[in-house]
Amino acid sequence: MKKKPFIKPALRLAMLWPHTWAGVTLGGLLMVIFFMGSLSVFAPEIDRWMMPSTRLEAPDGPVSLDQAVRPLVDRLSAGRTVQGWFVRLPEERNPVLTLRLRAEGGAVNGVATAEGAMLPPVGTLGASSFFYPLHYSLHLRMGFIGIWIVSFATVAMLVGLISGVIIHARIFKDVFTFRSWGQTRRSVLDLHNLTGVLALPFHLMISFTGVVIIAPIVLPSGVNALYGGGIEGFYNDAIGGFDRPRAGVVAPLAPLDPMVAEARRLWGGGKVGYVQVLHPGDAAAYVRVSRSTEDRISLNNEPVVFDGVTGAVLKHAPLGPVVAAQRFLSGLHIVAFHHWSLRWLYFLLGLSGCALIGSGLLCWLEKRRAAHGVRAGVGWRVVAAMSCATTVGLLLATLAMMAANRALPADAPSRAMTEVAVFFGVWIASAIHAGARSAGGAPWRSQTGAAAGLAVACVALNGLTTGDHPFQALADGKMAVFGVDSVLLLTAALASAAAFRLGRSAKGRVGVEEAKHA
Amino acid sequence: MRDALTLLAVFALLYLGCAALAMTLDRHWHDLVDRRNGPLRRTVQRLRLSGAVCAAAALALAIQRDGGAFGLLLWCLALTVGAFAVSATLTWRTAQLRGAQLRGD
Numbered sequence: 001m002k003k004k005p006f007i008k009p010a011l012r013l014a015m016l017w018p019h020t021w022a023g024v025t026l027g028g029l030l031m032v033i034f035f036m037g038s039l040s041v042f043a044p045e046i047d048r049w050m051m052p053s054t055r056l057e058a059p060d061g062p063v064s065l066d067q068a069v070r071p072l073v074d075r076l077s078a079g080r081t082v083q084g085w086f087v088r089l090p091e092e093r094n095p096v097l098t099l100r101l102r103a104e105g106g107a108v109n110g111v112a113t114a115e116g117a118m119l120p121p122v123g124t125l126g127a128s129s130f131f132y133p134l135h136y137s138l139h140l141r142m143g144f145i146g147i148w149i150v151s152f153a154t155v156a157m158l159v160g161l162i163s164g165v166i167i168h169a170r171i172f173k174d175v176f177t178f179r180s181w182g183q184t185r186r187s188v189l190d191l192h193n194l195t196g197v198l199a200l201p202f203h204l205m206i207s208f209t210g211v212v213i214i215a216p217i218v219l220p221s222g223v224n225a226l227y228g229g230g231i232e233g234f235y236n237d238a239i240g241g242f243d244r245p246r247a248g249v250v251a252p253l254a255p256l257d258p259m260v261a262e263a264r265r266l267w268g269g270g271k272v273g274y275v276q277v278l279h280p281g282d283a284a285a286y287v288r289v290s291r292s293t294e295d296r297i298s299l300n301n302e303p304v305v306f307d308g309v310t311g312a313v314l315k316h317a318p319l320g321p322v323v324a325a326q327r328f329l330s331g332l333h334i335v336a337f338h339h340w341s342l343r344w345l346y347f348l349l350g351l352s353g354c355a356l357i358g359s360g361l362l363c364w365l366e367k368r369r370a371a372h373g374v375r376a377g378v379g380w381r382v383v384a385a386m387s388c389a390t391t392v393g394l395l396l397a398t399l400a401m402m403a404a405n406r407a408l409p410a411d412a413p414s415r416a417m418t419e420v421a422v423f424f425g426v427w428i429a430s431a432i433h434a435g436a437r438s439a440g441g442a443p444w445r446s447q448t449g450a451a452a453g454l455a456v457a458c459v460a461l462n463g464l465t466t467g468d469h470p471f472q473a474l475a476d477g478k479m480a481v482f483g484v485d486s487v488l489l490l491t492a493a494l495a496s497a498a499a500f501r502l503g504r505s506a507k508g509r510v511g512v513e514e515a516k517h518a
Numbered sequence: 519m520r521d522a523l524t525l526l527a528v529f530a531l532l533y534l535g536c537a538a539l540a541m542t543l544d545r546h547w548h549d550l551v552d553r554r555n556g557p558l559r560r561t562v563q564r565l566r567l568s569g570a571v572c573a574a575a576a577l578a579l580a581i582q583r584d585g586g587a588f589g590l591l592l593w594c595l596a597l598t599v600g601a602f603a604v605s606a607t608l609t610w611r612t613a614q615l616r617g618a619q620l621r622g623d
Contacts, residue, residue, distance in 0.1 A: 172543075174545075175543070176546065176601065176605040177545065177605070179609070180609050194602075198598050198601045198605070202595060296587075297588065297591070337588075339584070341525055342591060342592055345595040345599065346595070349595060349598060349599075
């Protein structure tokens, strides 16, 4: 008796078109999201690389808020009334004090050493304010439109993953199969299946938790019904927020260090992540002390709210079960914890997601190339150019921004914005180049070669402008700089190897075409 | 030091476990061991059992090293990396053997 197939051919066919359409239309966008997400895993390390003045050693003990931080707040406010301030305390990966002040006449930001010495402005958005927001919001902040687009693409990714598993004819027999020899088309399909199936748990986890983080924004009905659209009120109730208006009566702010000690006692140990002070100098002042989440997966930072004048505890409530689950799933995505092996695994598996999407696009292109022969239609050319621009082009733009970061003088006017302009300028240029040259296939080889050159240029420029060439950085224990430089050099090596092989196979292909015509 | 060795052991065990499972698949057995005959049923069972034992030992080590939550996460992601490494090894060995056959050695 013939065994009935587990998945019917009709179902498989029905799954094929959403898989193809989701991949071809949203593949480029997903590539941006996955690549920038992978970089964001190491955002503080890339920040150290891009902000040389912050390449410091982490302090040994805790920082005194009263002695180190409050004088800085007074200096930054320069006599104006402060409505509130925020400080992130230094730690191993982020060895600086980051201050944000909301004062009369606008906000002021500052970066200082753990001892309380102000550092010059960093002059760059860095990875944490450019690559990371690009990952989740595409820098389209108005009306959360970027977040909406990203979450739509993420749901399409989930559709692609699940339909891909259903389409895959021999999922168990081919689990480990990668045939590097023979037809390019088969090798690319093998790579697509391999990265899709072996890393499936990671891809499902990261896509699902990605949507869970922004669930209150993309599934707003519950919040709307209960809080009349006020998402602030929801967050106050859900994750230990607290709010009360200014009283208008002058009262001095109590010492902060005892509050920190009390918060640590309530937590039963742990480190302080950040501290917020609202309405300082007013009778209604309050202080929120949040725990660092470096030792746990969950983002539950157990905020403790103190009265700013008396120092009494105003609020310290455990999370409800649903919010606790959301905080855990968010933490699983954001990797705020200190665990270097897991951090590298997230980075590598994130890049395997890029390989999955990229090989999917290549699969589509190679299949159509075989079907249409040499003459390429407009649709094929558009997908070819888009694939090139969103993979190698995106890498080029990122490397160009990092090179510009080291090449621009420290006091250049609007330095941060110039870097952003370089990023988008190079990206657009690579897309135009890819579009113009897409007739015989996108200019993969020349752009990959350019990426290799730029990666080497980044390392060289960093060595020249800061003196922290890889050996020096290693000797000084600046592991963040050494790590970024090493990955850049590895990128250069892989990109030049790829460019070399592409050159060889291009020659081979021309040879075959000539032989056909002869 | 001990932490690093445990980590290495987790990866090594998962690599071995995946390798054992890979050899139960006809394709890889034909490519690398015996071109004509598939693995015996007894061999397949033994390979599967040793694969499962390796994976379980790796899970125990990972949880012992990092605690429940971190250990389980580490195990899941390291399993994927181990599987990728096995796939790369299979590709490398098979390509090598094919090359030797094409040259007529």
